[in-house]
Amino acid sequence: MSRTKQLLKNTSILVVAKISTQVVNFLLLPLYTALLSTAQYGEVDIYTSLAMIVIPFLTLQVEMGIFRYFISCRDEQSRQQTISTGFAVIGVVLLLVTLIYILVSVCFPFRYSILLYFFYLSQTISLVLLQVCRSMGDNFSYGLSSFIASSLAVVLNIIFIAILRMGVEGILYAAIIAQVMSSIYMLRRTRVLSLCSWNSIDTSVCRNLLSYSVPLVFNQISSWAINYSDRIIILHFWGMSLNGIYAIANKFSNVTMTFFGMYNLAWTESVVRCIQDVDSVDYINRLFELTFKVYLILIIAIINILPFIFPFMVDEEYHDAYYHVPILLTAMFFSGMAATIGSIYLAYNKTKNVSITTTMAGICNVIVHFALLNYCGLYAASISTLVSFALLFIYRFIFVRSFMPLTCSPVRLLPQLAVLCVAWLAYVEVNYPLIFLGGLLNLYYVYKLATEHGAGLKAMFRRK
Incomplete structure (x- = not known):
């Protein structure tokens, strides 16, 4: 079986198992928020x-x-x-x-x-x-x-x-x-x-x-600092109730974390197994750019859909969570891409480098959170999460190039990032015509992705 076929097969198995359960969990959100x-x-x-x-x-x-x-x-x-x-x-x-x-x-x-x-x-x-x-x-x-x-x-x-x-x-x-x-x-x-x-x-x-x-222990500590130290700070300064609101906001971004996490498990295995192949660099670069585009499409799609379903899934008591969701979804995009690069570190046995970059991002998260605490209130948590994951992605992308020539073309990716900004604006304003426009633009990128990468994927499927 080709490497790409194996990657997609493993991802499909893991995602189907997780996503089916996530759907059930979301259907139960009204029950949890009510009781x-x-x-x-x-x-x-x-x-x-x-x-x-x-x-x-x-x-x-x-x-x-x-x-x-x-x-x-x-x-x-x-x-x-x-x-x-x-x-x-x-x-x-x-x-x-x-x-x-x-x-x-x-x-x-x-x-x-x-x-x-x-x-x-x-x-x-x-x-x-x-x-x-x-x-x-x-x-x-x-x-x-x-x-x-x-x-x-x-x-x-x-x-x-x-x-x-x-x-x-x-x-x-x-x-x-x-x-x-x-x-x-x-x-x-x-x-x-x-x-x-x-x-x-x-x-x-x-x-x-x-x-x-052992270096991965420090990586996990830093990952926790990025993901969950916000909860401790919120609990200390704002109390348990606001922490509950922030937790509900994270429920929606956790959907993407589930998919990204399952894909990254399969991706890590694929990278480890192919690292000795002569065309491994070309293979990793192609899949990296494809992953970037697919992750963006998924994030934009969720942001476009949520204004229609959020009021039916979450009790009015938790409504303030609505405005944190797009910030946290974008943060999860950068988190997913940072993890994609992190798998390359793991394949090359550079676990210390993984820990160093995550530690830098963890420190950044805590500093930004405290810096914004008195000015942004609860938004300090979601903004600091976005900033720290974006910087983690940048750190890892820069550092990985010291031992593996990973490439990424900003010119090819910036238009899709602009669509993300449109989706953000439409979500916050609950502007349905703009939401419709964002959805059409996202569908265009789905079509473009299929036509651009279709031939390349078929070639990789045939490669043994």
């Missing part, structure tokens, strides 16, 4: 947001090292060494963190301490097993397990929130049960435990895994 107060929704958002910074410390990002090195293994012994050593490192870290957590929770009791422990532990185990699925090239199991977890969580949320009225506690229970069931499925599907052996634990493999993975 949970803004304060409760803000509290849940804090717990889920903290997962992005808690889980990297629980695994040291060794699951990413397992993925990177497992797909390079050429024999059964090296696969056993990679899995056994990776699982051993994660097991030791989890044991140490568990002991510390027990001590802290006994000395400083806090609400939901037991539930939160299993909430983060279940997500950690599920995340590691998801990377194992990717390592084995079993993207079907990856997608299906994600669908199982998300769908089961939705069903349990309906039971626990709408029927049993358990509030925040019910959401935590639903998440734990869903992740446990998903993990059981992956264990049975991959039979990864059969690769685990005490005799296969290797110190040199351990050093390689940690050398690759």
